[in-house]
Amino acid sequence: xxxxxxxxxxxxxxxxxxxxxxxxxxxxxxxxxxxxxxxxxxxxxxxxxxxxxxxxxxxxxxxxxxxxxxxxxxxxxxxxxxxxxxxxxxxxxxxxxxxxxxxxxxxxxxxxxxxxxxxxxxxxxxxxxxxxxxxxxxxxxxxxxxxxxxxxxxxxxxxxxxxxxxxxxxxxxxxxxxxxxxxxxxxxxxxxxxxxxxxxxxxxxxxxxxxxxxxxxxxxxxxxxxxxxxxxxxxxxxxxxxxxxxxxxxxxxxxxxxxxxxxxxxxxxxxxxxxxxxxxxxxxxxxxxxxxxxxxxxxxxxxxxxxxxxxxxxxxxxxxxxxxxxxxxxxxxxxxxxxx
Amino acid sequence: xxxxxxxxxxxxxxxxxxxxxxxxxxxxxxxxxxxxxxxxxxxxxxxxxxxxxxxxxxxxxxxxxxxxxxxxxxxxxxxxxxxxxxxxxxxxxxxxxxxxxxxxxxxxxxxxxxxxxxxxxxxxxxxxxxxxxxxxxxxxxxxxxxxxxxxxxxxxxxxxxxxxxxxxxxxxxxxxxxxxxxxxxxxxxxxxxxxxxxxxxxxxxxxxxxxxxxxxxxxxxxxxxxxxxxxxxxxxxxxxxxxxxxxxxxxxxxxxxxxxxxxxxxxxxxxxxxxxxxxxxxxxxxxxxxxxxxxxxxxxxxxxxxxxxxxxxxxxxxxxxxxxxxxxxxxxxxxxxxxxxxxxxxxxxxxxxxxxxxxxxxxxxxxxxxxxxxxxxxxxxxxxxxxxxx
Numbered sequence: 001x002x003x004x005x006x007x008x009x010x011x012x013x014x015x016x017x018x019x020x021x022x023x024x025x026x027x028x029x030x031x032x033x034x035x036x037x038x039x040x041x042x043x044x045x046x047x048x049x050x051x052x053x054x055x056x057x058x059x060x061x062x063x064x065x066x067x068x069x070x071x072x073x074x075x076x077x078x079x080x081x082x083x084x085x086x087x088x089x090x091x092x093x094x095x096x097x098x099x100x101x102x103x104x105x106x107x108x109x110x111x112x113x114x115x116x117x118x119x120x121x122x123x124x125x126x127x128x129x130x131x132x133x134x135x136x137x138x139x140x141x142x143x144x145x146x147x148x149x150x151x152x153x154x155x156x157x158x159x160x161x162x163x164x165x166x167x168x169x170x171x172x173x174x175x176x177x178x179x180x181x182x183x184x185x186x187x188x189x190x191x192x193x194x195x196x197x198x199x200x201x202x203x204x205x206x207x208x209x210x211x212x213x214x215x216x217x218x219x220x221x222x223x224x225x226x227x228x229x230x231x232x233x234x235x236x237x238x239x240x241x242x243x244x245x246x247x248x249x250x251x252x253x254x255x256x257x258x259x260x261x262x263x264x265x266x267x268x269x270x271x272x273x274x275x276x277x278x279x280x281x282x283x284x285x286x287x288x289x290x291x292x293x294x295x296x297x298x299x300x301x302x303x304x305x306x307x308x309x310x311x312x313x314x315x316x317x318x319x320x321x322x323x324x325x326x327x328x329x330x331x332x333x334x335x336x337x338x339x340x
Numbered sequence: 341x342x343x344x345x346x347x348x349x350x351x352x353x354x355x356x357x358x359x360x361x362x363x364x365x366x367x368x369x370x371x372x373x374x375x376x377x378x379x380x381x382x383x384x385x386x387x388x389x390x391x392x393x394x395x396x397x398x399x400x401x402x403x404x405x406x407x408x409x410x411x412x413x414x415x416x417x418x419x420x421x422x423x424x425x426x427x428x429x430x431x432x433x434x435x436x437x438x439x440x441x442x443x444x445x446x447x448x449x450x451x452x453x454x455x456x457x458x459x460x461x462x463x464x465x466x467x468x469x470x471x472x473x474x475x476x477x478x479x480x481x482x483x484x485x486x487x488x489x490x491x492x493x494x495x496x497x498x499x500x501x502x503x504x505x506x507x508x509x510x511x512x513x514x515x516x517x518x519x520x521x522x523x524x525x526x527x528x529x530x531x532x533x534x535x536x537x538x539x540x541x542x543x544x545x546x547x548x549x550x551x552x553x554x555x556x557x558x559x560x561x562x563x564x565x566x567x568x569x570x571x572x573x574x575x576x577x578x579x580x581x582x583x584x585x586x587x588x589x590x591x592x593x594x595x596x597x598x599x600x601x602x603x604x605x606x607x608x609x610x611x612x613x614x615x616x617x618x619x620x621x622x623x624x625x626x627x628x629x630x631x632x633x634x635x636x637x638x639x640x641x642x643x644x645x646x647x648x649x650x651x652x653x654x655x656x657x658x659x660x661x662x663x664x665x666x667x668x669x670x671x672x673x674x675x676x677x678x679x680x681x682x683x684x685x686x687x688x689x690x691x692x693x694x695x696x697x698x699x700x701x702x703x704x705x706x707x708x709x710x711x712x713x714x715x716x717x718x719x720x721x722x723x724x725x726x727x728x729x730x
Binding site: 194 | 348350386390395396463467704
C-alpha cells in the first residue's frame, strides 16, 4: 500500500467502476435512506406524506463555493445543508428533502471529501432531512477550486403560515436571532491569513428547530436568514419589498467583542458580514415579546434582540450611539479593508 | 470594548458638545461664515460621517475634508502603470485592498485580475516578502502607497529584503509625504482654511515638530487628533479654545499614541530607504513640489519602475469633476456636477469617490439622500451629458 494520499481522480467522474465505488462507499453509506437507496435517476417522494404536513411546497437551491472549505465551526458540506435548509425554514416550511450535486476538482483528497460528506450526513440527520438524490462530476485540476456543492431542497409550508416581506407594516419590530458576523469574521480571518486568535466559530447551523415555534404565532410577518450581505442586505430587501423603511439602533446590535475587534481593525461593519445561523424577523409590535421569548428558548436564538422598527420613510437608517441617524447604504460589492 | 467604547461614551460626548456650543458662541465666526476646520485624514472624514459629528457641531463650525487619503490622490496613470506591470508573465502583483478598485484610464487592478493578471490583496508588505520567498521563480511586486502611516513598514520590508538578498521582490513606489501636501494646499490662492485636525497615525511616526510651519508661516492652529468621536470632539474644542485665546500652535490631543518626537526608529528606517525627490503629480491636487518619494541609491535595485520600465501615462482627471475644489474646501462634494450620478463609488470619475475614505465616497454613503439630485438643475444637465457620453 502506497503512503501517497488518496485523491479524487478523473476516473471518479467517469461513470465507470471507480465512480460506482465512490457512490456506494461514500455517498450511499453516509446519506443512507430509502429514497436514495432505490438508486433510480430521481427520488420518488410520496405526495400524501407531504400534503399531510401542509398545503404548499417550498423549493429552493443554492451553490456553495466557499474558500477555505474547512473552517472553525464547520465545513462546506455542513454549510451546503444548513444554507438550503434555512432558506426553506425562513419561508415557513419544514425542510424535508435535499438533492446534492458535487463538482470535484481532480486531486481533492478523498479524506477531505469523506469529512465533508460525513458532515453533510450528520447535519441532515440531526435536522430530520433526507438527502434523496445527487450527482457527481469531476473536473481537471485547475478547472474548479477543490469542491463545489449545489443543494436543492423541498419543504412543506403549513396552511396557516403566510410569511412574506409584502406583509410588513409600519411600526413592526425588527429582530435578529443572535450575534452578527461570526461566520464572516471566522472565514475572513482564515481566507486572508490574518492569523488572529479570534476564538469565534462560524455560526453555521440548521435553524428550523428555532423557527418552527414561530409558525403558530400571529404577527410574524417576514423572516430571512442573513447570509451574504449580512443583516444590512436583508434590511434593504425588506424595505424594497414592502415599500417602507427600517430604522435600526446601532447600540442594540449584538456583536461578539472579537468580531467587533476585527471590524474596527479593518474598517469593516459587522452589519455587512455574512452569517450562516442567524435570522432577521419582522413582527408586529404585539408579537415582539413572544417572538423574542420563543427564539431565546432555543440555544440557536439565545441572544435574540430587537434592533429596530419599520418606518414610513422608505430608507434604511442606522441611529448611532451619539444620537445621529444616518442612511445605511448597501455596499456595492464585498467591502475591502482600508489601508490605514 | 476597551480602548474603543470609552472614546464613544454618549454622556461624555454630550458634555463636550455643550462646551463646544458655549465656546463657539465667542468665536469671530458665524453660521453664514463658519470657522472652517480641515480634517486632513481620510480616517477622520470617515469618522465624521459615520458618527455624524458634523451634525453635532455648533453652526459656527464646519468641517472641510482634506487630501489625506492616499488612494484618493493616486493619479490614474499610475494605476495604468501598475496594470502594465501586473500583466507581465510571471509577475505576482500585491496591493492593499482599497487600491484594487481605483480606476486607471485602462481599468483597475481588479479588472486586470479578471483579465488574467496575478493580482493579490495583502494586509502588510511583510506578507509580500513571504510570497517572494515562496515563489522564487516569480517576480513579486508590491504596490507601496500611503503617507507616513505606511512608509515605515515599507521601509522595514525593504531592509529585510536587502538583508535576505531577495532578487525577485520589488516595490512600485507611490508613497507620499504629508507635509509638502499641506504646504501646497496652504499656498494656493483663495483657499480658506481656519484650522487643522492633523492625522494621528501619521503623527505617531513624524511627531509634532514637522507641523510647526503651519502655525509659524501660515498662522493656522493645528491639533493632532485621534480617530474616535470623543478624540475628535475634544480636538475641535482645543482648536476653538486656541482661536478664543488668539493663540496659534500645534497641540497633541492624541498623546496616548503620539509621542512628541514621533517614532525615532521608524524615522531612521524611512531616512535609510526613502528620499524626497522632485515634484510629483497627485490626483485632484496637481503637481506638488518636493512631494515625490523615491528609493535611495542603496535600495534602487528594488524599484519596480526600473525593473519593468512601465510607460509614463499622464492622465488628467475629468475636467467636469471638482475634486481639487472639494479637497481644498472650496466646495462640498454634492456641489460637484458629477456627484451621485456620473460619479458614484462603483463608477468613480473623480479622485475622492474612489476610496471609502474619500470625502465624496463618505458623503455618498452617509449624506446622499439629504442632497438629492433634484435640487440642482445644473447638476442634472451635466449628469444627462455624462449618461450620453457613457
